[in-house]
Amino acid sequence: MKKIFITDLDHTFLRTDLSLSDYTKESWNRVAKYSIMSVATARTYKKTLQFIKDIEINAPMILLDGALIATVEKKIIQTKFVGKEIGDAIIDEGARFGIYPFILSLADASLREIFSYSTTLNAHQQEVLKNYKNDDHHNRQTNLRAMDDNFKIVYFGDEELLRPLAAHLQELFGDTLKYILAPEAYVGCYFLTILHKDADKSHGIRSVSEYVGFDLGKLTVFGDNFNDVGMFELAGVSVAVANAQDGVKKSAKVVLPHTNDEDAVAKYLESLSHGSR
Incomplete structure (x- = not known):
């Protein structure tokens, strides 16, 4: 069964200047060839597309802190208003x-x-x-x-x-x-x-899991702030970047030595040495 990777954007996957390095793009897209990949963010649909235009997203996105679940192709899976x-x-x-x-x-x-x-x-x-x-x-x-x-x-x-x-x-x-x-x-x-009340990343994770049909035990999530803790509690592997809030690090199973500005998510994916196959 494929493994699943879902990352927060700001201060986790994106650099502080809101960019993605070529290294991060290449690493992510390499893993996406044999894995389910998406994002969970407080950002809107429109803004998120601007940031992920060069990376592969092959599962519904968790947007606006979980208030919207939608595909890249604008298919709305769920809304919480x-x-x-x-x-x-x-x-x-x-x-x-x-x-x-x-x-x-x-x-x-x-x-x-x-x-x-x-x-x-x-x-x-x-x-x-x-x-x-x-x-x-x-x-x-x-x-x-x-x-x-x-x-x-x-x-x-x-x-x-x-x-x-x-x-x-x-x-x-x-x-x-x-x-x-x-x-x-x-x-x-x-x-x-x-x-x-049900708009959060944890409810979003469950919705994406049900829609795609994957085992939460196979899921790895990445984050840095308190709105990520809910999905940390659901995922098989929860990963905090080095610049994460201290309380978030305490909730993570893995705390990385690298920050978002040091390609933390990409380096973690590379460290798996294609173990996701």
């Missing part, structure tokens, strides 16, 4: 803390995405937006409201603000939602992601 009513309620509660979120939503069945945000932005949010200035799916609003089908709602800010906001939202909405609070390495702040 936060509805408009609860989305608007989250926005209103955040406003009481003086902050408004970014909202990633689905516009139609062709996977056209909408990126909504308020005209009121903090410095961290302004910095994040610089990476999306050329995207064509912006929806800037003076009075921010959610769409009908929202993949995730994300706040960027100081930990001192987001931690009490997360606690407040959990008190209000309980386990009807999922909350991820973690450091944001690119901007140097924290992020708070709010999703459907």
Whole structure:
């Protein structure tokens, strides 16, 4: 039976400058000839395709922290949405803390995405937006409201603000939602992601496993941040890169000596010496 390899993108597979080395591309594509290969990321469908255009993906992708499972060919396998009513309620509660979120939503069945945000932005949010200035799916609003089908709602800010906001939202909405609070390495702040209660990488892994028909014991996953821990708990082999959060390393079966900027995933794949055959 084929082995399966699924990797997180940011700070795991991608370098910090969001590139992939030729070595990583060649190593990944070599293993893909005899293995099942995919990605599990917080990124959108459109953004993910930009990063993986030179590598082989032969299984559905886990996108938007598990809120969307889709193939490269735009076949939607599964979606987990936060509805408009609860989305608007989250926005209103955040406003009481003086902050408004970014909202990633689905516009139609062709996977056209909408990126909504308020005209009121903090410095961290302004910095994040610089990476999306050329995207064509912006929806800037003076009075921010959610769409009908929202993949995730994300706040960027100081930990001192987001931690009490997360606690407040959990008190209000309980386990009807999922909350991820973690450091944001690119901007140097924290992020708070709010999703459907079943939108996470672990549920995504199970969905891909059922769709493709593979044994989770044959699965190896790679990651660096706390939203990867769920899939670490399911996989036969869980691998943390050297730059992973300490708590993530404690959950991993393997901790690599190399960082994402040192082709950690590719070097691990090469070390298997074609043992995946």
